[in-house]
Amino acid sequence: MTPSVYVLEYHLVNYRRTWRSSAFSSLVLPLLTMLGFGLGVGSFVTGGVEGVPYLQWMVPGLIASTAAQVAVAESTWPVMSCFTWVKSYFAQAAAPLRPADILGGHVAFMLFRVLASAAAFLMVAFCFGALRSGWSLLVLPIALLLGAALAPLVAAYTASVTTDMYLAVLFRFAVLPMSLFSGVFFPIESLPTGLRWVALALPLSHGVDLSRAATLGLDPGPGAVWQVLYLLAWAVAGWFLASWRYRRRLVI
Amino acid sequence: MNSLIHARGLVKRFGDFTAVDGIDVDVRAGEAFGFLGPNGAGKSSTMRMIGCVSPPSGGELRILGMDPRRDGPAIRARLGVCPQLDNLDPELTVLENLVTYARFFGIPRRAARERAAELLDFVQLGERAGSKVDPLSGGMKRRLTIARAMINQPDLVLLDEPTTGLDPQARHLVWERLFRLKQQGVTLVLTTHYMDEAEQLCDRLVVMDGGRIVAEGSPRELIEAHSTREVVELRFPTDDQGTYAGKLEGIGERVEVLPDRVLLYVGDGDGALTEVHRRSLSPSSSLVRRSSLEDVFLRLTGRTLVD
Amino acid sequence: MLPRLLPALDGMARRSAAVAGRNVAALRTAYWLVLLGGLLEPVFYLFSIGVGVGALVGEIPLPGGRLVGYAEFVAPAMLASSAMSGALTETTFNFFGKMKFMRLYEGMLATPVRPIEIALGELSWAMLRGSLYSAAFLVIMVAMDLTTPLRALAAFPASVLVGFAFGALGMTVSTLIRGWQDFDMISAGMFVLFLFSGTFIPATAYPDVLRWIVEVTPLYRSVDLIRGISLGSLGFVQLLDVLYLLAMLVGGLFVAGRRMERLLCR
Incomplete structure (x- = not known):
């Protein structure tokens, strides 16, 4: 466990140099989305959604979607860089660290980034009056869980591909459609049945659902337990896949 | 005029800094000519001016009888350039690197392919034709760059530090190929800060220091005169x-x-x-x-x- | 004069084509996938926002007061945005990568190829790619009954013009870039334009000052032009849009060529 902390420390120290530009893209861009869609398009959604004003309806979804995007962003190019460009994983592997420590430390950093972005966004949403309930704080652990469902799995993918072009492919074919069709901007109930099942199979829609229940102060019902367990299953599977891929790359 | 390169009082300035400070050079057809000097002596700046990618700040310069300021493209059509840092295309294969480069000279595709295959054999990379550039060793990359510089059957080949950064075995292989070119009558102009390289390859050389030429002659003449x-x-x-x-x-x-x-x-x-x-x-x-x-x-x- | 000029132009075209040809030779499996992804991106947005959110919005009023379906309103904006982002990505990220990271242009400049020919070659490649995207997207628009085939045909050259204008702008921008950190700014700039250029709601919905700012941005002019064509509501304003984009194209190419000369031929 402790060796992972050293790895986390390494990533945190590195982050001190780049936090400004990353804070920019992981906070300012979602904020603009909130303004553009939540307020802009929202002003044309006269009836609201499910009896809720559009801004309040879409903001929890946007927070979950931001958490997911930060998790994926942190587990793609940075991981590729640690393997291929800067090769810091190999430097770490030369120290008395096991692949699982290296992975664990890095994933911890990714989750830190997810949590920080979600927290910042939550505060801004509060200022815009987009939160309706004290339960909104639960958005933070939900974001963390969603990040954990995605980050290790995507890190496993990154560790397995040969060029960074496949990362662009992941973003365009998986991350973008997932963000657009997981009930962030419109209810997934209006998707055709087949697509709805795809959306339900991906983790983001559950993160959106849970976050929305939290900020609107609704009772999510017993289904919420299953949603949490489903996200946990993704996290565990992702962890095992990633440790396997990391061992393959680092122990030669 | 039978000098391929003719320079009188050639100067290159970058702002206040004078990289090349009035040099006179004549390179004749068929010879191997060297610029010898430490880093920062002005060799690379001189080479870039000869390669017509850097306009001279002063003095006279004629390449193949033409004016680099006016006839840049026409001169470059007859030059082969092997830069100090390999700038091969990492997204293309070894063969494609040569063929696409040939297209920049307007060489028809079919002729380009034939010539590329010949050159790959010449630099002993025929078996790697389909490989990407990245996995090649430093010596292989340099040989590929040399092959690329030969794609247009140039009258004059410019080699900037052709063996810097290579291990001894790879260096000898490059020297041996360059020596072959020299025997075929290709005019070579190279810069180097390696003595052994200059002695191996150059018929005639100038020693540069601080942007000036401090001595000129064949390696033997220089040694006899100054040591x-x-x-x-x-x-x-x-x-x-x-x-x-x-x-x-x-x-x-x-x-x-x-x-x-x-x-x-x-x-x-x-x-x-x-x-x-x-x-x-x-x-x-x-x-x-x-x-x-x-x-x-x-x-x-x-x-x-x-x- | 003319007999001298023609071979010169011919050589220029041939060498520019050779520069573009390099990119064709570099096409690989993964790159094809990235290209396909670029094609799908506006389609994803069209379905998510145009259709999905459109069901919540219903109809939206044009400046003239005419009501149109939300998907009809959003689709031409997605076309213009994808022409913009395709052209900017190719001429900034990829162009900069080739210039600084792979140092490809140094190699090219040792041949008879001149800086302006590199600029033209890269731009025509970006445009070839962008035109394919636009054509495919227009086919989808017609198939979804968001415009008529005739209007789609007319919108095609307009979208090519949009691509060229942004391509020229991108080349100028990439000669000013200092390093990778500036790309965050470019992405952010593109995203801001994408969100606020009258793409998802009419510019008239903004407060007055904001609206004026929005209306002078290049993406707004592009959206205005293509939407005018695809919805069949053309006027003098669209002529202004065309002039605006032409000026951007010529100005961008001129500045980019000069700056490249200075950057690469020092």
Whole structure:
């Protein structure tokens, strides 16, 4: 466990140099989305959604979607860089660290980034009056869980591909459609049945659902337990896949 | 005019900094001509001006009888350039690198493919034709760059530090290929800060320092004019080699003190070494060797080439 | 004069084509996938926002007061945005990568190829790619009954013009870039334009000052032009849009060529 902390420390120290530009893209861009869609398009959604004003309806979804995007962003190019460009994983592997420590430390950093972005966004949403309930704080652990469902799995993918072009492919074919069709901007109930099942199979829609229940102060019902367990299953599977891929790359 | 390169008072300035400070050069067809000097001597700037990618700041320059300012594309059509840092295309295969490059000269695709295949054989990369560039070793990349420079059957090939950064075996392979080109009558112009490279490849060279030419001639002529036949290298078991300089006075023509050793410039090395021992000086190591361009450079500038 | 000029132009075209040809030779499996992804991106947005959110919005009023379906309103904006982002990505990220990272242009400049020919070659490649995207997207628009085939045909050259204008702008921008950190700014700039250029709601919905700012941005002019064509509501304003984009194209190419000369031929 402790060796992972050293790895986390390494990533945190590195982050001190780049936090400004990353804070920019992981906070300012979602904020603009909130303004553009939540307020802009929202002003044309006269009836609201499910009896809720559009801004309040879409903001929890946007927070979950931001958490997911930060998790994926942190587990793609940075991981590729640690393997291929800067090769810091190999430097770490030369120290008395096991692949699982290296992975664990890095994933911890990714989750830190997810949590920080979600927290910042939550505060801004509060200022815009987009939160309706004290339960909104639960958005933070939900974001963390969603990040954990995605980050290790995507890190496993990154560790397995040969060029960074496949990362662009992941973003365009998986991350973008997932963000657009997981009930962030419109209810997934209006998707055709087949697509709805795809959306339900991906983790983001559950993160959106849970976050929305939290900020609107609704009772999510017993289904919420299953949603949490489903996200946990993704996290565990992702962890095992990633440790396997990391061992393959680092122990030669 | 039968010089391929003709420069008079050639100058290159970057702002306040003068990289090339008025040099005169003539390179004749069929010769291998070298610019020798340490880093920052102005060799690369000179090469870029000759390659018509850097306009001269002053003086006269004619390449293949043309004016680089006006006829850049026409001149470059007949040049082959091998830059100091390989700029091969990492997204293309070895063969595609040559074929796409040939297209920039307007060489028809079919002719380009034939020529590329011949050149790959020439630089002994025929078996790697379908491989990407990245996995190639440094020496292979350099040979590929040399092949690329030959794609348009140039009248003049410019090689900027052709073997810098290569291991000894790879260097010899590059030298051997360049020597073949020279035998085929290709005019080579190269820069180097390696003495052995200049001695191996150049018929004639200029020694550059601080943007100026400090000497000119064949390697043999330069050594004869600026050094002695042999050199004795002595290392003494002390931090300050200079304390021994006085005690060596009178042996040979000249004594040079370097931080880690003392050089004696003499006609007869073994005789000089006997004299050193007769004066009961006991160096921890000693070596007698032939004079090289390194010694010429040291003599001309008071500095060693590779710091 | 003309007999001298023609071979010169011919050589220029040939060498520019060779520069573009390099990119064709570099097409690989993964790159094809990235290209396909670029094609799908506006389609994803069209379905998510145009259709999905459109069901919540219903109809939206044009400046003239005419009501149109939300998907009809959003689709031309997605076309213009994808022409913009395709052209900017190719001429900034990829162009900069080739210039600084792979140092490809140094190699090219040792041949008879001149800086302006590199600029033209890269731009025509970006445009070839962008035109394919636009054509495919227009086919989808017609198939979804968001415009008529005739209007789609007319919108095609307009979208090519949009691509060229942004391509020229991108080349100028990439000669000013200092390093990778500036790309965050470019992405952010593109995203801001994408969100606020009258793409998802009419510019008239903004407060006055904001609206004026929005209306002078290049993406707004592009959206205005293509939407005018695809919805069949053309006027003098669209002529202004065309002039605006032409000026951007010529100005961008001129500045980019000069700056490249200075950057690469020092």
